[in-house]
Amino acid sequence: MLAAGAAIGLWYGLLAALRRLLAAGFWLSLAADLAFGAGAAALFCAALTAADYGRFRLYAVLAALLGFGLCAVGVCLPLREALRAVKGWVCRIFVTICRFRWIKVIFR
Numbered sequence: 001m002l003a004a005g006a007a008i009g010l011w012y013g014l015l016a017a018l019r020r021l022l023a024a025g026f027w028l029s030l031a032a033d034l035a036f037g038a039g040a041a042a043l044f045c046a047a048l049t050a051a052d053y054g055r056f057r058l059y060a061v062l063a064a065l066l067g068f069g070l071c072a073v074g075v076c077l078p079l080r081e082a083l084r085a086v087k088g089w090v091c092r093i094f095v096t097i098c099r100f101r102w103i104k105v106i107f108r
Contacts, residue, residue: 001047001048001051001061001062001064001067002066003017003041003062004044004048004064004067005063005064005065005066005067005068005069005070006067006068006070006075007043007045008044008067008071008073009062009067009068009070009072009075009076010071010076011036011039011043012036012040012068012072013072013076013079013080015032015035016076017080017083019032028083035084046062047060047064071078084096
């Protein structure tokens, strides 16, 4: 169940990154939220069936919530900050390259 919670956390992080990358409006955000809900429900039900033969136990739910929380704080947050730093670095490189005269001549 802990792994299922972590998988749900990674699914959430992937959809959040996609939403930020595409500068999502209302409809794309709604579609991403529906995809997250369906995917999270499917993962949770599959893990619950595999772990406890479909019985709904409090410790299973708490383990899934713990996995989601550990993923959100432990993996997704530092990864988001690292990608933000890489994005700034790549943007600075492209701005520097675009200042070269021969690039301006080629792409005139």
